[in-house]
Amino acid sequence: MSPILVFGVIAGYFALLLVISHYTSKQADNNTFFTANRQSPWFLVAYGMVGATLSGVTFISVPGEVGNSNWTYLQFVMGNMVGYTVIALVLIPLFYKLKLISIYEYLKDRFGQNSYYTGATFFLISQTIGASFRLFLAALVLQIAFFDAFGIPFWVTVLITIALIWIYTFRGGIKTIVWTDTLQTTFLLLAVVISIFMIVDQMELKFTDVFSIVANSEMSTIFDWNWRSNTAFFKSFLAGIFITIAMNGLDQNVMQKNLTCKNKGEAQKNIFWFSIVFFFSTVLFLALGVLLYKFAMDQGIAIxxxxxxxxxxxxxxxxxxxxxxxxxxxxxxxxxxxxxxALTALTTSFCVDILDIQKKEKNQKKTRLLVHIGFTILMFLVIIAFNAVNDSSVVSAVFKVAGFTYGPLLGLFAYGLLSKNPVRDKWVPLVCILSPVISVILDFNSETWFRGYQFGFEILLVNAAITMVGLLAIYRSKAEKRLSE
Known part of the structure; x- marks a missing residue:
C-alpha cells in the first residue's frame, strides 16, 4: 500500500471520530465525561464493547495462533462467558446499588480509605502500562506503514497519535467513546468478513466449501484434555472465568462503559448480549485463521x-x-x-478516587482537563521509554508484570464480597504490594520448585489467593472496630 493511501485512510478515519466527538460532546460536563449522564442505550454499549475487547493484539494474534494451538483459545472464551455472567449477576447490581462513578469507591465503604487508595493506585499503574503498550504496538504499525516513508521519527508518530486521541475525547469522555466504539467494532468485524470473502474469491470456493474446510481441518480442534499442556481445558476455562472478572469486572476502563446504562437491568442486558456477540466474533476470527493457513499453503506462500x-x-x-x-x-x-x-478511565479514576473531585465546588472541569492532559503526557513518555529500551522481550515482561496488579484487586473484591470480616485498613497496602511480588517470584521459579510446572493465566488466581490470605492475617475483630469508631 502506498503511503499516500495509508495517510488517506488514517485521515478519513479520524475525521469520522472527530465528527462523532463534536455531536456527543455538546453541553458536556463532568457527569457526561465520567458517566455519559447514565443515558447510554444498552445495545449501543454492548455492540461497541466488542471492538474494545478485541484489542489490536487479539486482532492479529488470534488468527495466527490457530497454527500453533488450533482452536483451543475457544476454551478460554468459554470461561469468559461464565465470567461475564458473574459480572452481570454479582458486580453490576452491587455497583448500581452504590451509585458508583469509580468502582474502587466500593473498597472505601468495605475496608477503608487506605484500601480505596490502594485499589485505585493498582489500577492506575496497570492501566497506564497496559494502554501505553497497546498504543506502542499501534504506533509501530503506523510508523512502518506511513511515517517511515517520509523520514518522520517515531516520537513524532506517537505524539500525533496520542494528540488525536486526546482531541476527540477531552470534552465528551465516556459518552464519546460509547459511540466511537461502535464505529471501531464495525471496522474490526468488517476486516475479518472481507478477508474471508477475498480468500473465497481467490481460491474459487463456494461458501458451503468454507464450512467444510473449517470443520474438517485439524486446526479446528477445540478441546485439549492433557492436564500437563498449557492449553489444557480446565486450566484455560478457569483462567477465562477469573481473568474476565479481574480484568473486565474490576477494571474501571471496562466497567465505566457498563455504568453509563440507564439502570441495572439495562446494564445486565448489555453484558449478556455483548458476551454472545463477542463469542461468535471470536469464532469468526478462528475460522479466518484456518482459512489463512489454507490459503497460504495452496498459494505456496511461506508461513x-x-x-x-x-x-x-x-x-x-x-x-x-x-x-x-x-x-x-x-x-x-x-x-x-x-x-x-483507557485514557478516559485513568482520568476518571484519578479525579474521583485520588482528588475526590465531586467535593470541590470550583474548577471541577478545569481540574479534569488538567488531569486528562497529564495522563496523555504520561502515556506519551511511557511509550517513548518502551521504544528506547528497544527490546521486545523487556517490553513484554513489563507488560506481563503490570498484569500482576490485577491479582490484588481480585483478592480485595473477592474477600469483600465473600466475607463480612473487617481488616486493619492501614496494613492493606503492604498486603497488596507483597502479593504480586511473591507471585512474580513463584512464576519465575516454578519450573525449578514444582518439577517443571509452568504457570499460565492461573498465576492470577494464586496472586488473588495470596492477597486474601494476607487480608485474613490482618483481620480486625468487630470489637476492635467499635473501639476505633
Missing amino acids: PQRTDDLYPLLALNHFGILAGVVFLLGIIAAAFSSADS
Missing part, C-alpha cells in the same frame, strides 16, 4: 516464523487494496478503542 505476521502479510500483500485498507482500519480501530477508553 512467517512469527505467526502474528501471517494475517498482516496476506491482508496487505495478497488480498487486494480493499482488504488492505479495511485491515489497516481494523488495526487502527482495535488499538485506539483500547487507548481512548
Whole structure:
C-alpha cells in the first residue's frame, strides 16, 4: 500500500471520530465525561464493547495462533462467558446499588480509605502500562506503514497519535467513546468478513466449501484434555472465568462503559448480549485463521516464523487494496478503542478516587482537563521509554508484570464480597504490594520448585489467593472496630 493511501485512510478515519466527538460532546460536563449522564442505550454499549475487547493484539494474534494451538483459545472464551455472567449477576447490581462513578469507591465503604487508595493506585499503574503498550504496538504499525516513508521519527508518530486521541475525547469522555466504539467494532468485524470473502474469491470456493474446510481441518480442534499442556481445558476455562472478572469486572476502563446504562437491568442486558456477540466474533476470527493457513499453503506462500505476521502479510500483500485498507482500519480501530477508553478511565479514576473531585465546588472541569492532559503526557513518555529500551522481550515482561496488579484487586473484591470480616485498613497496602511480588517470584521459579510446572493465566488466581490470605492475617475483630469508631 502506498503511503499516500495509508495517510488517506488514517485521515478519513479520524475525521469520522472527530465528527462523532463534536455531536456527543455538546453541553458536556463532568457527569457526561465520567458517566455519559447514565443515558447510554444498552445495545449501543454492548455492540461497541466488542471492538474494545478485541484489542489490536487479539486482532492479529488470534488468527495466527490457530497454527500453533488450533482452536483451543475457544476454551478460554468459554470461561469468559461464565465470567461475564458473574459480572452481570454479582458486580453490576452491587455497583448500581452504590451509585458508583469509580468502582474502587466500593473498597472505601468495605475496608477503608487506605484500601480505596490502594485499589485505585493498582489500577492506575496497570492501566497506564497496559494502554501505553497497546498504543506502542499501534504506533509501530503506523510508523512502518506511513511515517517511515517520509523520514518522520517515531516520537513524532506517537505524539500525533496520542494528540488525536486526546482531541476527540477531552470534552465528551465516556459518552464519546460509547459511540466511537461502535464505529471501531464495525471496522474490526468488517476486516475479518472481507478477508474471508477475498480468500473465497481467490481460491474459487463456494461458501458451503468454507464450512467444510473449517470443520474438517485439524486446526479446528477445540478441546485439549492433557492436564500437563498449557492449553489444557480446565486450566484455560478457569483462567477465562477469573481473568474476565479481574480484568473486565474490576477494571474501571471496562466497567465505566457498563455504568453509563440507564439502570441495572439495562446494564445486565448489555453484558449478556455483548458476551454472545463477542463469542461468535471470536469464532469468526478462528475460522479466518484456518482459512489463512489454507490459503497460504495452496498459494505456496511461506508461513512467517512469527505467526502474528501471517494475517498482516496476506491482508496487505495478497488480498487486494480493499482488504488492505479495511485491515489497516481494523488495526487502527482495535488499538485506539483500547487507548481512548483507557485514557478516559485513568482520568476518571484519578479525579474521583485520588482528588475526590465531586467535593470541590470550583474548577471541577478545569481540574479534569488538567488531569486528562497529564495522563496523555504520561502515556506519551511511557511509550517513548518502551521504544528506547528497544527490546521486545523487556517490553513484554513489563507488560506481563503490570498484569500482576490485577491479582490484588481480585483478592480485595473477592474477600469483600465473600466475607463480612473487617481488616486493619492501614496494613492493606503492604498486603497488596507483597502479593504480586511473591507471585512474580513463584512464576519465575516454578519450573525449578514444582518439577517443571509452568504457570499460565492461573498465576492470577494464586496472586488473588495470596492477597486474601494476607487480608485474613490482618483481620480486625468487630470489637476492635467499635473501639476505633
